[in-house]
Each structure stands twice: as C-alpha cells, then as structure tokens.
Amino acid sequence: MNQDIRIDIARAKSAAVGQPHGITPAEFDEIEPHIAEAHAILCKERENKAYGFWDLYKDEAAFQSVENAAADFLNRGYENLVILGIGGSALGTTALTTALLPPFYNLMTRRRRKNHPRIFVMDNIDPVTFRTMMRLCSPEKTLYNVISKSGGTAETMSQLMIVVEMIEKKVGAEAMAEHVVVTSNPRSDDAPPSHLHPVADQYKLTEFTVPLNVGGRFSVFSPVGMFPAAMLGMDIDGIREGCAAMDQRCATSDLKENPAYLRAAVQYLMDTAKDKNISVMMPYADSLRDVADWYRQLWAESLGKRWSLDGEEVYTGQTPVKALGATDQHSQIQLYREGPNDKIINILEVRKFDTNLRIPDTLGSIKSLDYLRGSTMNKLMAAELRGTMDALKLSKRPVSRIVLPRINGHTVAQLLYMLEVETAMAGRLYNVNTFDQPGVEEGKQIARRLMGGQG
C-alpha cells in the first residue's frame, strides 16, 4: 500500500476562493526563485551541520542506545514512565503518544498495553497536578526521564529536585539509576556543559544526548522523543522509514514535487500577501490533536521574530491555532466562515481509521435519521470534513489539506518531518533566524529574580 501522505492546496488558490483571498498563479511564479535560493542555503546549512534535525533519523548509534536501554528497562516491568520536561522536551512525545497509542491508553490494563508502562508527560509546574501524579505513580514502579539540554530549566529542574527526594526516601538513593534517565547536552569540549552531567555522575544514571545543533522544538526524532517512543512500544523502524521517505521527497526545490516547500510557500504567502495572520491546524482525527499542538510551538517559536536576518525590525509570525474536527465545527466554524477572512485553515484528513464503526438500525421512530442507518461513523466523519471544506469554500476561506492514508509510525513521522522542513523553509522566506528564541529569556530572568536568584 502506498503510505505517502499527500498535500492538496487547490482550495488555497485564487481559482477556488477568488481574489484577494486565494494565491494567484503569478504569485506562485514569483516565489519560485526565492524557494530555489532558500533551498540552496538550507542544503548548505545541512551539509555544514549548522542544524541537525534533518539527519536525526539516520543516527544509528543514537537509535541503538535508545533501543537497547528501552529493552533493558522494559524487562524490569515499570508501571509508569514519567517525562519531566517542558516545551520541545514534552510536545513531541505528547504528539506521538496521542497519535500512535490507543485512546485512553493509561486506563487500559497492562495486558492491553502489552506490558508497556503508562505515560505521564509532566510539562507544567501546577502543584496540584504534580502532587497527584506522585500519588498515582509509586516511585518503586516508575521510570522518570528528565529532559533538559542545559539542565537549567527551572520548571523541569524543580520537578527533578522533588522526584529525587521522593526516590531517596521511598526507594533509596542507591536505586536512583533504576528510576531516573537523563536526556541533555552531549559531553564535549565544544558543548556548554549541562547541569545534569554531575547529577548523572553522582547517581550513575543512564544518559542520552541531544546533538548540539538540534533545538528543542526540532528534537522529536532525537532521544528526546525516541526513548519514550521505544519504551511505549512504538514502531521505531516505521518512524525512521517515514522520515527517510519524506526526506527524499523534500530533496528537490521544485514546488510541485516538494510537499514541505509547497506548504511553506502557501503559509508564507497567506500571511504576507493575503492578510491571514492566523494559521489553523484542524485534524479530523482525535489521534492527531496533539500533532497540532506540537506544530503550534514549531511554527510560533521559529517564525515569531522581531528582527530579520538583515537586522531590520520586522515583527513577523503567523499565530498557529489548533482545532479539532468534527468537534470544533460546533465551536469555531461559525467564526471561520462568517468572521474576518484572516485565516488559512489546514485540514488534516485520515483516509482509513483502524476500525470501522457501523451505525445500526436503532431509534426507528426517528425517520429523519434514516440517512445514518447502516452507514458508519467513519463515513460520517468523512462527510463532515467534506461538508466543512465545501462550506469554507462557499465563504471564500482558503484551505490547505494534508491527507494521511492511515495513522501509523510511518505516516505520522512523514507528517512531523514535513512540518519541520516546511518551518525551516518558511524561516528563510521570512528571512528570520528560524532556530533561536531570544524573546523567552527576559521573562525567565524576571521569574528567577523574583525567586531570589540572579536574573
């Protein structure tokens, strides 16, 4: 079966939604040389290893270490895997978990989970949530994966300080290595040392590293996302093959062939030429809900920039919004159709769900439900998607669609990889530094001073 995901931007064109809301053939023509130019720069950056996300899936050593460690830990039968991490250290795992594990996974019996642990991604410092997690996950049966490149992230490190005390008290400090795994910067002379290194030394913890040239939001295919994936029994080979397949499709600068570049061009033109400062991602599948959340960080943090690469003050960046079909038809579609035409709506479609759910011939007294009888929930979902797409078109609202043949490691990896390449290209089109985040420092410093530390 062809597993390729497919891009459809027909309804973002002027031919579909008219002017000024759709992109004209001339606008596509104009942007092509910019794409080609940016492609050359991105290829150079990849070659020079300025940025490393493109090649994570090829890192045999990293995958070996992750898979070996996971096999070892799985043998010990943990009931819980708890991620201590925030932002890019958490969002990838949450996206993969929601996409690739069954719904209500943590409620399932151990047998249904095939002996894999439950998963808790602790990406906040709400004291009620954290305390409740501690009650639910007895430390004897729990493996904690702390993820912070620098080991200086206040939220994550405060979580770790609490967890270490609990393990010392309830299991014993000598057992720390059986309960805590570290993911941080590599140990090398070029790398800024991670505060987690001395901790790992002290307790002899298993360590994974994130390459220095990979930022948090581009790290899902590094051990940041892959160790949890392996612990949860995800199809790592399928994930790597999905990355490889998409990498290959993204090798060309030809807009008609490269799905990531085509999407980048559409998103960029929508924002800068069509006044769509909002980009909605609306999957019609519960399992892709958190992919939309992961993309939200990728898109916002990469492109929301004050300064251009030329030092001009530009204040760029579309605001990413997540929505969920069919649910949000009953919440957001009124606005999307009748509010200001200020959005590009990205619809994620899944052609085949893992189950078929028949709508039976019950409630016979209601004649007006005849059209549902004998059909399936699957067909209803597809019809709702189509109905919404058509209704949006009637209102001249541009839509860009991504079609996944089905949901598995291969297709979801294609999707994430494509969105990463799309973001890298978009950063070039906006002419900003895609890979930094200078705007988050000041708030952290103020918080640190308020806590009595140095700013």
Next chain:
Amino acid sequence: MNQDIRIDIARAKSAAVGQPHGITPAEFDEIEPHIAEAHAILCKERENKAYGFWDLYKDEAAFQSVENAAADFLNRGYENLVILGIGGSALGTTALTTALLPPFYNLMTRRRRKNHPRIFVMDNIDPVTFRTMMRLCSPEKTLYNVISKSGGTAETMSQLMIVVEMIEKKVGAEAMAEHVVVTSNPRSDDAPPSHLHPVADQYKLTEFTVPLNVGGRFSVFSPVGMFPAAMLGMDIDGIREGCAAMDQRCATSDLKENPAYLRAAVQYLMDTAKDKNISVMMPYADSLRDVADWYRQLWAESLGKRWSLDGEEVYTGQTPVKALGATDQHSQIQLYREGPNDKIINILEVRKFDTNLRIPDTLGSIKSLDYLRGSTMNKLMAAELRGTMDALKLSKRPVSRIVLPRINGHTVAQLLYMLEVETAMAGRLYNVNTFDQPGVEEGKQIARRLMGGQG
C-alpha cells in the same frame, strides 16, 4: 474569606503599554455611553425572557430534578458516566470537570473518587475513540447522558444509535431507562419538538430540559452541565452561589464596578480600535485549561458574524486562542512578545492552589539551582506568571488579568457567568446577534447530502 474573582486591566491601558497598543482614557470615556445603552437593552431582553442564561441558576425546579435524579442514579453505583454531546453540550461539562475534579480523575480508585463514576465526554465521531470507550465502559456499569436540544445532531445521534444497540444486546432493551438519560428541548406547544422525545417515551427514560431561550453555548448552568456536575459530586450550591454573586456584580452599567462589562469593553476596543484580532486566554493552572476551551466556543460562535443587526455586512469577531501557563511560555511566548502586536492576552491567575509543593534541598552539586531550594512549586508558578506579565509589558503587549482567589465551585461559576455576561455585552457593542449561528448550517447540509440524506 473573600471569594470574589478580581479583574485587572491596568496593563491593557495606554499608560502601561503606550499608544497605539493600549486603551486611552478618552477611549474608555467614549465607550461608556454605549455600554449604558447596551446595558438597558440587555436588561430589557432579560426581563422579556428573550434569553435565559442569566437566570438559570435560580431555577429551583431544574436543580431539584437534577439533584434528585443524580442521587437516585448514584445509589445504583455506576462505574462510568458517558456524555454523548458536541459543542455546547460537551464543553461546559469538560470545563467543570477539569476545573473541579482532581487531575487524572479517571485513573483514581473508586474510593478516591468517593464512589462517583468516571467521566467520558464523547464530543467527536472518531471511530477509534468511540470504539475504545465502548470497550472500556461496560454498558452494565455505565450511564449515558445524551444531550441534543433538537435530537437532530448527526454526531450525537449516531453515537446514541450505536449505544442503544449495545445496551439492547448486552443488557436488554427493558433496562434502557437504567442506562440512558436524555437532555433536550422542553415538551411544549411553543417548542420545536425534539426527536429525542419519542425515544424517551419508547424507553421511559429520565428526561431533563434546556429552556428554549438558552442556546447550547450558554447552557452550562442548565441540566446540560448540572446533571453531570451532580453525578460527579460537584458543589452545586457553591456553583449557584457563585453565579448569584457575579449576577449581582453585573447589575450595574458602571464600567468601574461591573467586571463583565469592563472585560467586554477592553476586548471590543482591542479588536476594533487596536487591531488585536486575536484574544488569547492563558490560565496559569492546569485546572482552568478547559475553561479556555469553553470560552473559545462562546466567544467565537457568538461574535463571529457576517451581518450586523442593521443588516450591514460586517464580518466581525476576534479569534479566541487557548494557551496554558507556564507550559506555553516554552511554546508561544516568543511569538507573543516578538511577533506582530495583534493580540490581547488574558491571563488567569489562581492565588492559592489546593496544595503546597515544597522544592527540597536535593541536587546539591548544582549551585545555580540554589534559588529554588526551600521554595515551592507554587511560588515558582507565581513567579513565572509575573515574569511573563512583565516581559509582555516590556514588549508593549496588552494584558488583561483575571484573578481567582482559589479554585472551587463558587469561583469557577463566577468566572463562567462573568464570561457569559461579557459575551452578551460584547455582542451588543459589535451590534450583532450574539445568540445565533447561521454559518454552521451549510456544512451540516452538505454532509447530510453526502450521507444520502436530504440537505
């Protein structure tokens, strides 16, 4: 203890964030007569019972019937409560559940749940999710509450058709009344009949009604939200008192005294005079996450309108966005600070969490963490909130803050009630019909035709 929630709009003023991003004293002066005028109309509409959301909390009969039925069903010891509903039939219950039940509630033992059932809000038609819910919730131990005013909602009715078949097969049709409860339109000559009425008659089901003058997105304090609340052991009296307290505060047209009107004025001016077409709601508490989602429907569907009340084509409506502090500091704050200044950011603060979580003196080798030692996660959360507010101010980004003294039925009800009144006032300022949603019909009709039904 004073339980009043508090509004702080100082950082949305020009004195704080300058011009053109902050609201000037002159702009507040100018809007005051419009508020007074709108207030008079809203009072008249309330008096005439054109819209009923204001007075739901006073409906003694409705609360009696809900509480009696819940007591009766609770005696029978259900393991699961499953809501079949979408949009306004689901979002209120999800908001209350996340706010007022412990985190990871469904994972808790029955004892910790104080014998209340687990809760599943089925607000989508994803076949994988629905089938998995059916596996997890054995029908013998499950109470289903189907919620649809008309009984014609395709998503909800297809769910019900499936559930009814399962109950017939596994428990028996004669036991339907022990497993299905209906919430729909009242039976009266003025009301359009609900398709759920003959179903209720056939199986002799317990029925609750939503007053005709209350739309889905304003229905949380009707049996739509209150029957699930009672089944889950929420403090119904506290909720009603919270509504009453806020109702009283909203009785005046004086902007300085009426928190809902003040918020409406700020949001409206931000959109129409300050080019903030995006309104972010960012609670710094996991428990308020889904209040932001509930508000998203309320704000979008009420104000996203093509036509004004005078028949002019206006295409109004701010796009509501939900975020979560501190988590999204590592995802969205880069954009909020350095991207386009196109947002008003509503921060929800909780002064006192239900637990204090101390950060112990561990990881002694990391000197740079000294500032965290001996502090609490609570203080860290408060510092992060403050740091973000200050950083946003440095970037001249307007912020409007809502402060809850703590989280309980009383304060959360105040919050929801205030946001409803705010929305009603905002609709008047925009001069649109706050209470309809003409834009969602066309997509539904297309979907119905695609399923072989009549459009």
